[in-house]
Amino acid sequence: MPKETFMLVSLKEDKAKKLAQAMSSTTCRKILDFLANKEATETEISEKLNIPISTVHYNLSQLKESKLVETEEFHYSKKGKEVLHYKLANKYIIIAPKENDSHIMDALKNLIPVAIIMGVGTAVWKYFAERVGISGVAENTVLKVAAPAIDTAVEVGQAVPEMARIAYDTSVNNVIPIVQSTPAWKYFVFGAVVGIALYFAVDLIRRSMKD
Template identity: 35%
Template sequence: MATEKFIMVSLEDEKAKKIANVISNDTSRKILEFLSDNEAAENDIAEKLDLPASTVHYNIQHLLEQDLIEVKDFYWSEKGNKVNIYTVAKKLIVIAPKSMKIKTKLKNILPVALLALAASGAIHLYTKLSTKPLAFGGGMEKMVATQEAIAPRMLEVAQKAVETAAPNYALWFLTGSFFAIATYVFITSIRKEKK
C-alpha cells in the first residue's frame, strides 16, 4: 500500500499515459465510482455492477498498478483462497510539465525550511527569556551595595557585555538547518544526474 497522498507525474512520463488510459476506460471509472462509496471484493463488484468477473479482474489490476485503488483488507473464502477487499486510494493526481522538477523539490523542502525557521525562533525566544543577568559571584552584589552611585551603570554595562558575548544559538541553529537542506538538495540533484 502506498502512503503518499498524491500521485505526481510529468506529461512526458509513461505513468501519465497509463493513468489516462485507466481513467478513460468506462469500466474502470464505474469501478472507481462504486469503490468511492463501498469497500468490496472483485466478485461483489462484478455482481453489483453486472459485469463479467474477468473484466472486473482486468480493470482492478490496472487500477492497482496505477495506485488508484488499494487493498484495504482480505478474508479467506470457503475454498481457502485469499480474497482481497478493495477501496479507493484517497490521492490527488497531479499532472505537471517536466520543468516542474525544481518547484517539486522546493515544495518538498519548504516544510522543512519553515520548521527550521520556527525552531530557530523558538530557540531565540527561549534564550532571550531564560537569560538572566550573570552575576560574577557574590562580589558583584557587594560592590553594588557599596558603590550606589555607579552601580546601576555598571550593572547595565555588565548585562550588555554578557548579552553580546553569549553565542546566538538560534542563528547557529538556523544556519546549520539551511546548510543541511542545501547539502540535501545538492546531493539529490547529483544523484538524479547520474541516473
C-alpha cells in the first residue's frame, strides 16, 4: 500500500485535540525541529537537547500518537534491547472545519493526490522546456484554450456551495492576468489550478445529485 503523504483531520475528531496538544508543547516543537535534520533515538535527542530522557519519551509518545513522527528503523543495544529511530512523518496536515461533512472530506482526499501529481508534472514540464528551449506560447492561443475552461468554471461555480464558488472565482481571476505575460511552462501550473477547481466543483455536484 502506498504511503500517504497527507493527514486530513476533522475538528470533530479526537485526533485534532491530540494534534493541538502536541503542537502547543515547547518540548515537542524542539524535538520536531531537531528531527527535521536527521532521525535519532530517544537517547540522542535527550543528550543533544539536554532534556531528561523521561520527558523525551513522553513527548515522543505524543508526537507518534499524533502521527507527526514515525519509527521505521531500529537497532539492538548491547543488552539486546530494541532501540527505535525516530524521524519526521513528512505529511501535509489539513484541518477541516466542523461544518464540513464527509462529502467534502472525501473530495479533499481525492483532490490532494491529484495536486501532488500535477506538481510533479509541472517540474518535469519546466525541465523539458528549459532543456529544449521552448519559446512562449502565443497569447491568443492560450486564451482560446483557457476560455472554455474558464466559462465552464463560472457556470459550475453558480451551482455549487459558497466555498467551492469562492475557490473558482479566486483561481480564475488570478489566472487571466498572469497568463498574458508568463513563460510557456507556467501555463501548465495555471491549467492545473483551473483543473483542480473544476474537479472539486464537479465532484461536489455529482455527490449532491446522489444524495
